[in-house]
Amino acid sequence: MNQSRPKVKKSRALGVALTPKAVKYFEKRPYPPGEHGRGRKQTSDYKVRLLEKQRLRAQYDINERQMVRAYERARKVQGKTGEALIVELERRLDALVLRSGLARTIYQARQMVVHGHIAVNDRKVDKPSYRLRPEDVVTVRERSRSKHPFLVAREGGYAPDGETPRYLQVNLEALAFRLDREPNRSEIPVICDEALVVEFYAR
Numbered sequence: 595m596n597q598s599r600p601k602v603k604k605s606r607a608l609g610v611a612l613t614p615k616a617v618k619y620f621e622k623r624p625y626p627p628g629e630h631g632r633g634r635k636q637t638s639d640y641k642v643r644l645l646e647k648q649r650l651r652a653q654y655d656i657n658e659r660q661m662v663r664a665y666e667r668a669r670k671v672q673g674k675t676g677e678a679l680i681v682e683l684e685r686r687l688d689a690l691v692l693r694s695g696l697a698r699t700i701y702q703a704r705q706m707v708v709h710g711h712i713a714v715n716d717r718k719v720d721k722p723s724y725r726l727r728p729e730d731v732v733t734v735r736e737r738s739r740s741k742h743p744f745l746v747a748r749e750g751g752y753a754p755d756g757e758t759p760r761y762l763q764v765n766l767e768a769l770a771f772r773l774d775r776e777p778n779r780s781e782i783p784v785i786c787d788e789a790l791v792v793e794f795y796a797r
Contacts, residue, residue, distance in 0.1 A: 601701075608649045610785045612699070643794035650786045654683050655700045660723060665795050676788030677779040684777050684784070687712065688722035690732065693783075694764045694771040695753040702743065711738035726773045734769035744769055759783070 605612045651661050668678035683689065688703040691712060697703035706712055707722045713735050714724065726732070734744050746752060748766055758764050759781050764771040779788075 608645065608652055610649050610653065612652055640797075643790045643797075646787055646790040647794045650680075650683070650784070650788070650791055653700070653784050653786070654686065654689055655704060656683070656686075656723075662795070665791075674788075676792045679791065680779050680782055680784060680786065680788055681777055682725075684782050685725045685727075685773075686722060687714065687719060687724040687726060687732070690726055690762065690771070690773060693754065693759050694732070694762055695750065695758065695766055696734065696747045696769065696771070697743070698752040706743070711735055711741070711744070728773055728775045731770065731772045739769060754783070 601612050647661070651658070656664075664682045665675075665679055668675050668682050671678035671682075684693075688700060688707050691697050691703040691706060692700050697706055704722045707724075708720055710718055710720045711734055712719060713733050714726065714730055716731075716733070718735060734747075738744060748769055750766055753766065759777065761773060761775050761777040761781060762771050763774050
């Protein structure tokens with residue numbers, strides 16, 4: 595998704611840091627952007643649910659149509675729809691490229707996939723929405739390995755703070771990772787009250 599709105603402003607509006615740069619801005623300005631950012635705002639149930647849905651969309655950088663499709667698939671899964679929705683989104687190729695430490699942001703991860711730098715089970719995949727299955731192996735293609743972003747990734751420059759998610763087996767030196775199993779919601783580093791998102795779509 596190409597979005598003209600600056601990522602920092604969008605982060606502050608949604609209340610969630612979408613890039614490492616936004617984290618620093620949050621420390622200085624922990625309130626929404628604009629003239630009335632610090633003022634009291636009236637909220638409705640609808641607005642609260644809408645905001646939560648937008649926050650989730652922004653963290654995966656997907657459009658509304660993609661979100662609705664993921665929600666429809668999640669509805670068919672046994673168990674809690676909200677948790678199934680997060681797991682569904684987390685299985686996207688661009689999301690897991692980010693989690694593995696091959697990219698610094700979801701935007702960079704999407705670009706890496708679209709530009710044909712990423713292979714799944716030794717086959718080029720250029721669709722960020724490609725959904726990985728357990729045991730799928732993701733690698734940076736041989737012709738792309740000398741490019742600057744991947745040299746940085748190999749040295750751990752984009753490695754996530756804290757532990758790598760347990761559902762991934764990552765080898766940054768080899769610029770590769772494997773999805774060992776389906777993620778559990780509690781392991782996915784996404785800020786969201788998914789029950790509110792489900793309520794938004796179920797209304």
